[in-house]
Amino acid sequence: MHVLSGMRPTGKLHIGHLIVLENWIKLQNDGNKTFFFVADWHMLTTGYENVSNLSELTTTLVREYLAVGLDPKKSVIFVQSAIKEHAELYLLLSMIVPLGRLERVPTYKEQLRELKGRNISTLGFLGYPVLQAADILMYNADGVPVSEDQAFHLELTREIARRFNSLYGQIFKEPKTLLTPKLLGTDGRKMSKSYGNTINIDTNMKEIEKTVMPMKTDPARKRRTDPGTPEKCNVWNYHLAFETPKEKLDEIHYGCTHATIGCVDCKRVLLGNMKKRLEPIWERIEYFKTHPKDVEDVILEGNKRARNTAQETMKKVKSAMNLVQY
Numbered sequence: 001m002h003v004l005s006g007m008r009p010t011g012k013l014h015i016g017h018l019i020v021l022e023n024w025i026k027l028q029n030d031g032n033k034t035f036f037f038v039a040d041w042h043m044l045t046t047g048y049e050n051v052s053n054l055s056e057l058t059t060t061l062v063r064e065y066l067a068v069g070l071d072p073k074k075s076v077i078f079v080q081s082a083i084k085e086h087a088e089l090y091l092l093l094s095m096i097v098p099l100g101r102l103e104r105v106p107t108y109k110e111q112l113r114e115l116k117g118r119n120i121s122t123l124g125f126l127g128y129p130v131l132q133a134a135d136i137l138m139y140n141a142d143g144v145p146v147s148e149d150q151a152f153h154l155e156l157t158r159e160i161a162r163r164f165n166s167l168y169g170q171i172f173k174e175p176k177t178l179l180t181p182k183l184l185g186t187d188g189r190k191m192s193k194s195y196g197n198t199i200n201i202d203t204n205m206k207e208i209e210k211t212v213m214p215m216k217t218d219p220a221r222k223r224r225t226d227p228g229t230p231e232k233c234n235v236w237n238y239h240l241a242f243e244t245p246k247e248k249l250d251e252i253h254y255g256c257t258h259a260t261i262g263c264v265d266c267k268r269v270l271l272g273n274m275k276k277r278l279e280p281i282w283e284r285i286e287y288f289k290t291h292p293k294d295v296e297d298v299i300l301e302g303n304k305r306a307r308n309t310a311q312e313t314m315k316k317v318k319s320a321m322n323l324v325q326y
């Protein structure tokens, strides 16, 4: 199966991204043909006013992709803006997408509201689901790992593929949604840097402890002797996300429901597990910080491989649309 996904270079990755990336790594290691990119043009759709450190953020994101476990031998890791064919396909697709359809994208109005301090009433922002469709269709993706709130965009990509195919012949596949599980923020709301409820991947145990220890637990556990329900507790979700070993999970579940374990002890187990998981990532981040050439080589090689596939796709698209190719 061909799989494609990308992230915007908006700053440091947090543990919510880590869960997403682990899903990508699983897809990569399951023998799929995987393409993972840095969506720097997408960053511009809302952040075009501040580009002072965009290239640095782009390389930082690739460094963190590699540190977490994306493997350039198995996956094509590239930067969107280096593959000009994305812009070409975006332009061609934009010819067949009704304007009203874009205005009805739920996240469009929501983001206009949320980011009302920024001037994003732009063609680029309205058209970003078409750019997203171009990214996906370019690589013949059978599946795209997305969170539930992005699923609507993928539906639009399928619609665009169908419309293109019906106008010009069968060129594009309709990609399936591969739903990615989501982790809530440490305060139980949607995880977002603007809420201050995230934990950066490249932080340290002291900082993590400061965030985890005050996390709200099941309100039924007012006293240590009150039994609780792990499923009502966000700390439990973190245990699941950080793969606390099964026997330990069973022990915590029993301890919580029978009030034989306190929330502080429960959180300490979680912290131990987070440390185990994050320490090797920190080591790799440090390695790549001191070996920037390694990161650059990965990008150059990934760009080359992505460009080859993109050029193949564009040949087919242009031929289907009867565009001159010389």
Ligand code: SF4
Pocket (backbone or CB within 6 Å): 217, 218, 221, 228, 229, 230, 233, 234, 235, 236, 252, 255, 256, 261, 262, 263, 264, 266, 267
């Ligand atoms: S024991 Fe653990 S799972 Fe149960 S309420 Fe406390 S922190 Fe949550």
